[in-house]
Amino acid sequence: MIQPIFLVGARGCGKTTVGVALAQALGRGFVDTDNYLLTTTNMSVADIVAQEGWDGFRARETQALKNVTSPDVVVATGGGMVLAEHNRQFMREQGVVIYLRAPAQILANRLEAFPQEGQRPTLTGKPITDEIVEVLAAREALYRQAAHHVIDASQTPDAVVDAVLAALQIARA
Numbered sequence: 001m002i003q004p005i006f007l008v009g010a011r012g013c014g015k016t017t018v019g020v021a022l023a024q025a026l027g028r029g030f031v032d033t034d035n036y037l038l039t040t041t042n043m044s045v046a047d048i049v050a051q052e053g054w055d056g057f058r059a060r061e062t063q064a065l066k067n068v069t070s071p072d073v074v075v076a077t078g079g080g081m082v083l084a085e086h087n088r089q090f091m092r093e094q095g096v097v098i099y100l101r102a103p104a105q106i107l108a109n110r111l112e113a114f115p116q117e118g119q120r121p122t123l124t125g126k127p128i129t130d131e132i133v134e135v136l137a138a139r140e141a142l143y144r145q146a147a148h149h150v151i152d153a154s155q156t157p158d159a160v161v162d163a164v165l166a167a168l169q170i171a172r173a
């Protein structure tokens, strides 16, 4: 059965990078909920949060998730998509959910190497490593709850794609 593949995990775990490569390997479409929000609203995440608060952003995120979901798509979700129980339930019911898991230090190294300042406000205003440790601790259980499969995302993107394909029992095209 063809069903959507949802990638969940913290900022920097590789949802976009791996999602693009996975979609290519499967000959599927790729969509990123953050990017979908950006192009449909013409606002950055920071803009939406500034104007509508995190609650407003979360409501838009839930709608984006529903709008982008179709059977043959790979969906990279925003890092906070799993916070709402209804989002977790929707993804689990509609498709296969993959948690791309990496230690906080690796996430911090990646985000420091490619700072995308202004794209998203920090959640706590603290140094990035501290914030990642805190956010991961708060969300780890939710990522696991949402996921059908937990994949080690500290490997190279290619190896992560292979691990996802193996978990899904799909051979590379």
Ligand code: ADP
Binding pocket: 009, 010, 011, 012, 013, 014, 015, 016, 017, 018, 076, 110, 111, 114, 153, 154, 155, 156, 157, 160
């Ligand atoms: P996310 O969409 O989960 O926030 P990205 O795919 O945007 O993560 O990746 C964040 C940064 O980390 C990017 O600069 C990307 O090139 C890098 N990156 C992603 N996955 C890997 C990986 N498996 N190994 C090394 N660097 C990676």
Ligand code: MG
Binding pocket: 015, 016, 017, 032, 034, 076
């Ligand atoms: Mg991304």
